[in-house]
Amino acid sequence: MSTSEMLGKVLAGLGKVGEIEASAISTRDGLLMNADMHAAGDPETFVAMSATMLGAAETATSELGKSVPNRVIVETDDGKLICMGAGPKALVVVMTAPDAGLGLVLVEMAKAAEKIERLI
Amino acid sequence: MIETGIPKLDGYLHGGVPEGRSLVYYTYPGVAGDVFGMQTICHATSNGILGVYVASSTDPQMIRDQFSEFGWATEDYNGRFIVVDAFSGLIGADSQERYVVSDPEDVNSLTQCIKKVMEEMSEPGIIVFESLSTIMDLCGESETLDALEEWSQYAMLYDHALVYNFTAWPYSEETLLHVKENVCNSVISVGGITGDVIFGQYFGVLKVDWTDIARKSTLFKVLKPGGIRAYIPKILVTGPFDAGKSTFVHALSNRAISVDRLGTTIALDHGHVDRKGFAADIFGTPGQERFDPIVKLLSGEAMGIFLLLDSTNTTDFKRGKRMLEITESFGLPVVIVANKQDMSEALTPEEIRRELDMPANVQIMPAVAATGEGVFEAFETLVDMVMEVD
Ligand SMILES: Nc1nc2c(ncn2[C@@H]2O[C@H](COP(=O)(O)OP(=O)(O)OP(=O)(O)O)[C@@H](O)[C@H]2O)c(=O)[nH]1
Numbered sequence: 001m002s003t004s005e006m007l008g009k010v011l012a013g014l015g016k017v018g019e020i021e022a023s024a025i026s027t028r029d030g031l032l033m034n035a036d037m038h039a040a041g042d043p044e045t046f047v048a049m050s051a052t053m054l055g056a057a058e059t060a061t062s063e064l065g066k067s068v069p070n071r072v073i074v075e076t077d078d079g080k081l082i083c084m085g086a087g088p089k090a091l092v093v094v095m096t097a098p099d100a101g102l103g104l105v106l107v108e109m110a111k112a113a114e115k116i117e118r119l120i
Numbered sequence: 121m122i123e124t125g126i127p128k129l130d131g132y133l134h135g136g137v138p139e140g141r142s143l144v145y146y147t148y149p150g151v152a153g154d155v156f157g158m159q160t161i162c163h164a165t166s167n168g169i170l171g172v173y174v175a176s177s178t179d180p181q182m183i184r185d186q187f188s189e190f191g192w193a194t195e196d197y198n199g200r201f202i203v204v205d206a207f208s209g210l211i212g213a214d215s216q217e218r219y220v221v222s223d224p225e226d227v228n229s230l231t232q233c234i235k236k237v238m239e240e241m242s243e244p245g246i247i248v249f250e251s252l253s254t255i256m257d258l259c260g261e262s263e264t265l266d267a268l269e270e271w272s273q274y275a276m277l278y279d280h281a282l283v284y285n286f287t288a289w290p291y292s293e294e295t296l297l298h299v300k301e302n303v304c305n306s307v308i309s310v311g312g313i314t315g316d317v318i319f320g321q322y323f324g325v326l327k328v329d330w331t332d333i334a335r336k337s338t339l340f341k342v343l344k345p346g347g348i349r350a351y352i353p354k355i356l357v358t359g360p361f362d363a364g365k366s367t368f369v370h371a372l373s374n375r376a377i378s379v380d381r382l383g384t385t386i387a388l389d390h391g392h393v394d395r396k397g398f399a400a401d402i403f404g405t406p407g408q409e410r411f412d413p414i415v416k417l418l419s420g421e422a423m424g425i426f427l428l429l430d431s432t433n434t435t436d437f438k439r440g441k442r443m444l445e446i447t448e449s450f451g452l453p454v455v456i457v458a459n460k461q462d463m464s465e466a467l468t469p470e471e472i473r474r475e476l477d478m479p480a481n482v483q484i485m486p487a488v489a490a491t492g493e494g495v496f497e498a499f500e501t502l503v504d505m506v507m508e509v510d
């Protein structure tokens with residue numbers, strides 16, 4: 001199985017969490033590696049902007065001498081966008097349903113992030 | 121001529137304030153105007169000119185502390201910095217100063233002291249009033265205006281330059297008009313900009329009778345230490361991937377930070393420049409197309425643009441032009457930086473002009489961001505263009 005296929009499997013696993021509507025994996029510099037978007041928008045821009053958010057958040061906290069953020073969560077009326085580092089080279093990002101509970105989603109994302117880090 | 125030491129202003133005033141003439145910094149309430157007079161006297165005394173500071177609202181020792189907060193050490197001026205103490209008399213305190221106004225609420229007492237200083241100064245110098253408005257509050261508006269005429273005559277007689285800090289509190293219309301139009305040879309307005317997205321402060325020449333008036337205003341910022349800087353809140357650095365934008369921002373800035381991952385900018389570069397009386401905040405954009413929404417976001421409110429090009433990479437020149445469109449910078453001052461001139465394949469600025477089909481009036485300047493070569497020349501060129509637009 002190629003790396004891309006294996007990453008696809010990780011995303012498929014996330015997709016089984018009912019409350020996750022879309023998910024993607026990209027490099028830290030915002031290049032798309034794999035996405036499970038269900039035709040919701042343009043994955044290239046989606047992951048690039050996610051990389052921008054995560055990178056900017058990391059710089060903002062480290063400017064204040066604080067540790068690197070564990071994740072960036074963006075809340076909208078239509079759901080939550082959650083962006084998380086997956087090792088030094090990659091990141092994973094998901095979009096949830098509006099009423100999704102964070103607990104399960106975050107646990108599943110952390111598991112996925114660990115797998116991604118080991119795959120690349 | 122005695123220079124004011126305020127960036128840009130001496131240019132507007134054709135060199136500064138001539139001997140025997142007067143200037144007022146006419147400040148609108150809410151704007152920090154006192155620093156103008158402070159910077160002017162420190163600039164003069166540090167250039168070997170005799171300076172007198174008339175303290176009306178602050179204790180002389182506190183005044184020296186205020187100056188040193190800006191990094192101006194009045195004790196280093198070898199006795200060329202003289203304080204007229206028109207404050208201690210108000211609170212009944214003893215004074216250490218050579219010149220003391222016994223009754224600061226009596227304009228005649230003040231005039232007497234000021235005349236005495238002017239007579240005793242060993243050479244033509246500059247006399248700066250900490251606060252003309254405080255004097256008006258203490259002595260009365262019309263009394264003060266009458267006294268001003270007397271001081272001006274005396275200053276003319278002895279070839280001293282007079283500089284006033286004045287805050288335009290709600291005095292009578294007549295008084296304000298008089299200060300604005302009649303009492304001084306030159307009037308510099310110092311005001312704030314509100315309501316815009318950028319909240320800023322500016323100064324400009326309202327009146328000058330020894331040269332043509334330059335109807336320009338300059339944004340400024342007060343740094344501690346440092347004093348007044350002509351200030352550009354946003355200069356954008358954009359250009360294709362790998363052109364050297366981040367390198368350029370760091371080479372130019374006193375301090376800078378980049379949000380880069382895996383060697384490329386994914387959010388922005390930000391730097392602050394403080395150089396030769398000019399300060400600016402510099403925003404570098406990403407270059408890769410997938411970040412174009414960020415480029416657009418960053419470019420709002422920019423006052424000038426650097427377009428960085430890798431002079432060896434002709435295939436990216438089109439992308440460079442395209443990025444100028446993305447920034448919606450039409451009509452803004454632009455300097456094209458022909459970067460990486462250290463490489464043997466680098467095109468010259470003129471060759472780049474032909475490739476880009478740019479008209480002759482567009483500035484294209486050579487640089488090596490990696491070593492800093494040409495970086496400040498490009499900065500000064502753009503700053504001049506931005507300041508001209510006002
Ligand atoms: N030879 C040479 N290399 C340079 C010069 N300026 C920058 N570089 C190199 O060019 C590469 C890209 O520099 P950056 O400053 O990251 O370029 P950038 O435009 O910010 O790139 P992106 O943010 O990815 O679009 C780096 O390897 C720099 O060391 C230069 O003047 N000469």
Ligand SMILES: [Mg+2]
Pocket residue numbers: 365366367384385389404405406407
């Ligand atoms: Mg960069």
